[in-house]
Amino acid sequence: MSPSYDLQQQLSFITELDKLKAVKRKALIKCDDNRYENSAEHSWHIAMAAQVLHPYAEEPVNLARVTQMLLIHDIVEIDAGDTFAFAEEAGLAAQEAKEEAAANRIFGLLPKQQFGYLKSLFREFEECSSADGRFAKAIDRILPLIQNMQNDGGSWAQHKVKRSAVLARNQYLEGLAPALWEFVQSQIDQATENGWLLNE
Amino acid sequence: MSPSYDLQQQLSFITELDKLKAVKRKALIKCDDNRYENSAEHSWHIAMAAQVLHPYAEEPVNLARVTQMLLIHDIVEIDAGDTFAFAEEAGLAAQEAKEEAAANRIFGLLPKQQFGYLKSLFREFEECSSADGRFAKAIDRILPLIQNMQNDGGSWAQHKVKRSAVLARNQYLEGLAPALWEFVQSQIDQATENGWLLNE
Numbered sequence: 292m293s294p295s296y297d298l299q300q301q302l303s304f305i306t307e308l309d310k311l312k313a314v315k316r317k318a319l320i321k322c323d324d325n326r327y328e329n330s331a332e333h334s335w336h337i338a339m340a341a342q343v344l345h346p347y348a349e350e351p352v353n354l355a356r357v358t359q360m361l362l363i364h365d366i367v368e369i370d371a372g373d374t375f376a377f378a379e380e381a382g383l384a385a386q387e388a389k390e391e392a393a394a395n396r397i398f399g400l401l402p403k404q405q406f407g408y409l410k411s412l413f414r415e416f417e418e419c420s421s422a423d424g425r426f427a428k429a430i431d432r433i434l435p436l437i438q439n440m441q442n443d444g445g446s447w448a449q450h451k452v453k454r455s456a457v458l459a460r461n462q463y464l465e466g467l468a469p470a471l472w473e474f475v476q477s478q479i480d481q482a483t484e485n486g487w488l489l490n491e
Numbered sequence: 492m493s494p495s496y497d498l499q500q501q502l503s504f505i506t507e508l509d510k511l512k513a514v515k516r517k518a519l520i521k522c523d524d525n526r527y528e529n530s531a532e533h534s535w536h537i538a539m540a541a542q543v544l545h546p547y548a549e550e551p552v553n554l555a556r557v558t559q560m561l562l563i564h565d566i567v568e569i570d571a572g573d574t575f576a577f578a579e580e581a582g583l584a585a586q587e588a589k590e591e592a593a594a595n596r597i598f599g600l601l602p603k604q605q606f607g608y609l610k611s612l613f614r615e616f617e618e619c620s621s622a623d624g625r626f627a628k629a630i631d632r633i634l635p636l637i638q639n640m641q642n643d644g645g646s647w648a649q650h651k652v653k654r655s656a657v658l659a660r661n662q663y664l665e666g667l668a669p670a671l672w673e674f675v676q677s678q679i680d681q682a683t684e685n686g687w688l689l690n691e
């Protein structure tokens with residue numbers, strides 16, 4: 292007996308996801324010969340970060356939805372590739388169009404109802420249009436900071452990133468999760484002192 | 492200002508998790524030069540599989556809890572390493588003791604309440620002591636089958652695995668998710684026909 296049409300679609304989506312394991316990010320995995328991190332393992336790591344950091348959300352969040360957003364938010368990179376957080380603005384706009392097309396193609400492998408659900412979750416994350424979306428975004432931004440601090444400045448130091456850019460990128464933690472914002476500021480101070488961020 | 496003691500503990504846990512990216516499994520990533528899969532990206536992949544396959548659960552499951560179990564179930568491999576699904580029984584008992592110690596050490600990096608929560612979730616998965624635990628376990632077992640079918644028999648063919656062993660390993664899908672069990676049986680038939688599983 293062959294599987295139902297729905298199951299066939301779901302299996303082709305699950306199989307397609309393998310490709311996210313080949314999308315390389317800028318972060319290095321110190322404990323694995325300093326190879327580049329891929330977006331699949333990164334998605335796992337931030338989903339885990341949310342499991343332990345959600346109590347810091349000032350406005351309560353739905354952890355299940357935040358987790359789903361974090362699990363799916365990078366899937367579009369299968370077609371669109373990873374964008375460095377501190378890339379030029381012009382590049383970012385083109386990237387957004389690519390990601391929208393990618394979301395339609397990849398989530399579109401699923402049965403219609405699941406496509407609709409994941410697509411709208413993806414938009415909610417991208418647009419930060421809810422407390423859940425904002426918190427998920429904040430977690431996605433705080434993890435690279437934790438990684439760079441562990442890794443002698445990591446991608447900041449390599450790409451000569453400015454202190455002001457990292458502050459701006461994380462600032463909306465201020466209202467979302469004040470304790471995490473304080474922590475982020477102290478880390479940025481430390482990174483500047485260490486010469487890992489340009490003091491401008 | 493230095494972060495609270497709780498936050499320091501949570502950060503050390505998050506940092507420790509990086510090591511799961513260096514734990515290699517038996518599966519190969521075809522789209523990334525046939526390198527070995529690591530347990531962090533695998534954990535992401537099965538969490539995603541649960542997002543789309545949960546409607547097949549005969550007895551309704553709590554997807555949020557299933558997802559959490561799948562995200563954390565392999566973390567113990569940081570200390571205990573991965574065990575091949577079809578390893579000898581003797582090795583499996585020793586492995587269990589190592590994983591218990593690993594759960595205490597790694598989840599033990601967290602504040603007490605979070606440690607308690609994740610540890611009991613981990614036990615629920617290991618012991619299949621709830622519908623959520625059983626469904627999570629079933630998803631963890633079905634993904635390697637999907638991967639092997641995509642990969643010319645993958646780790647089955649490499650390690651001369653028997654058809655009867657794969658059937659036994661997936662059989663409890665029968666009650667949990669009948670449509671998935673039917674699919675699994677058809678795949679095992681196909682794999683046997685292709686010579687990827689030993690016909691015994």
Ligand SMILES: [Ca+2]
Binds near residue numbers: 565631
């Ligand atoms: Ca596993």
